[in-house]
Amino acid sequence: MKGVDTIARVRRAYFVQGKSIKQIERELHVARNTVRKITRSGETHFSYEREKQPLPRIGPWPAELNRLLLANEGKAARERLTLIRVFEELAGLGYEGSYDAVRRYARSWSQDRSANVASAFVPLSFAPGEAYQFDWSHEIVLLNGTTVTIKVAHVRLCHSRMMFVRAYPRETQEMVFDAHDRAFAFFKGACTRGIYDNMKTAVETIFVGKERAYNRRFLQMCGHHLVDPVACTPASGWEKGQVENQVGLVRERFFTPRLRFRSYDELNAWLLDKTIAYARAHRHPEFRDRTIWEVFEAERPSLVTYAGAFDGFHAVTASVSKTCLVRFDNNRYSVAAHAVGRPVEIRAYADCIELRQDGLVVGEHARSFGRDQTIYDPWHYVPVLARKPGAWRNGAPFKDWVMPASIEKIRRRLRSADDGDRQMVSILTAVLSDGLPAVETACAEAVREGVCSADIVLNILARQREPRSPATILNTPQALMRL
Incomplete structure (x- = not known):
């Protein structure tokens, strides 16, 4: 065609x-x-398929060939005959056709048999607190007016069928940790066993059978919550069929029609309310006289006591540029100026970024999930201003910087002064030695006195640092008091 x-x-x-x-x-x-x-x-493509495949040589032999294939399948893996040996067995019985005909027939026979077996399942039963299942799904929503594909974490208690659903921008390991923490905090406990697919954030290597090499940080999380992780057989979603069904249910009932929210926090609060309402309104599939919520309440005492939040970060090492910036997840974050020249450890959490050097925190930021964005903390650059005050006026970190009210008033009044930039840098530099509360108090006092200059603010700070001299108490002799 x-x-x-x-x-x-x-x-x-x-x-x-x-x-x-x-x-x-x-x-x-x-x-x-x-x-x-x-x-x-009106068709845009045509295909041709033969309605019936002629088998001129195999025709008299399907029953015998079926018997050989079935007997071969029942043997242990190491004792099974190869197809060429099956062909030789059939040829010994009088078959005169080709090996290719036997091979094609055997492939079709295997496909039909696997389809018949795969369509049947064994019903599973779980004791209270025995196991939960975890999975991800991708949904489309409108966030702040923009169409976004979000990642939704699903956790389901196998006994009570109680579910927990939370949306994230990524499907990374720190999101896995956060989803588990929030789910176990909601359930007020964890199960003794967790059932997963072979997601890369949990499983590093798949061995024969159920043996797996799990990710070290994932095992730490499981150890913290006292959970024994179990990974499904690859491409065998029915082994965690409850959470697979939950994905379809949540998509149909919660995400259709398309949801519209301003932020992830608003969306997740709505999802939590919807899951609780669903559990309260629907009967349990096994215990028909009770709702899912009632069975969940009865299961809670059997859960492993919630151990508290796991420090669920994903750590990577990165270098610091001369502009005090570290690159992570397609964005740049600022660090303290003294960290330049040596690598830092980035601890990525679900909602924030923590930057450490030699065990000390040198930067903290709310996490950004865009691309090519730069997130500054202007205080990181104040030590640089002390040496390069000319960078104050056009420095990128200082644009749209919202400072405390009293310092902002000083800043506005100094704009008209010839050396206003240098004076403002002197005031900001004082924060490094005296602290922000002290500088803010000094600026407020200078504003009240109506004199706004760096000398006045620094003088007030100096007076605040000086210890007050103790009051002198005079003991007057009794004789002098009678005079």
Whole structure:
């Protein structure tokens, strides 16, 4: 049959360019009957499949071949015959056909048999507090007016069918940790066993059977919550069928029609309310006389006591640029100026970024999930201003910097002074030695006195640092008091 590109050219020539069938036949070298079929059917592709595959040689032998294949399948893996040996066995019984015919028949037989077996399942039953299942799904919502594909973490208690759902911008390891912490805090406990698929944030290597090499940080999280992780067989979603069904249920009932929210916090608060309302309103599939919420309340005492939040960060090492910036997840974050020149450890949490050097925190920021964004903390650059005060006026970190009210008033009044920038830098530099509360108090006092200059503010700070002299108490002799 003709390819879809040829069919498209024929359709354009006939319907758009108005060419005749004869002209199309001549220009595109396509038979006239084929052109008629394309233009009259309205189809954009054609396929041909043989309705019945003739088996001239296999024809008398399917029963015997089925018997050999079935007997071979029942043997241990190390004792099974290869297909060439099965062919030789069949040839010994009088078969005169080719090996390829036996191979094609055996492949079709295996496919039909696996389909029949895969369609049947064994119902599972779980004791209270025995296991939970975890999975991710991708949903589309409108966040702050923008269409966004979000990642939704699903946790489901296998006994009570109670579910926990939370949306995230990423499917990374720190999001996995945060979802578990929030789920266990909501359930007020964890189960003794957690059932997962082979997600990369949890499983590093898949061995034979159920043996897995789990990620070190993931094992730390499981150890913290006293959970024994179990990974499913690859491509065997039915082993965690409850949470797989939950994905479809949540998508149908919660995310259809498309949701509209201003932020992730607002969306997650709504999802939590919806899951509780669903559990209170729907009957448990096994205990029909009780709701899911009632069975969940009865299961709570059997859960492992919630151990508190796990320090669920994902750590990477990064270098610091000369502009005091560290790059992580397609964005840049500022660090304290003294950290320049040596690498820092980035601890990425679900909602924030913590930067450490030699065990000390040199930067903290709310996490950004955009691209090519720069997140500054202007206080990180104040030590640099002490040496380069000229950077105050046009420095990128200081644009749109919202400072405390009293310092902001000093800043506005110094704009008209010739050396206002240098004076403002002197005031900000004092924060490094005296602290922000003291500088803010000194600026407030200077504003009240109506004199706004760096000298006045620094003088007030100096007076605040000086210890007050103790009051002198005079003991007057009794004789002098009678005079």
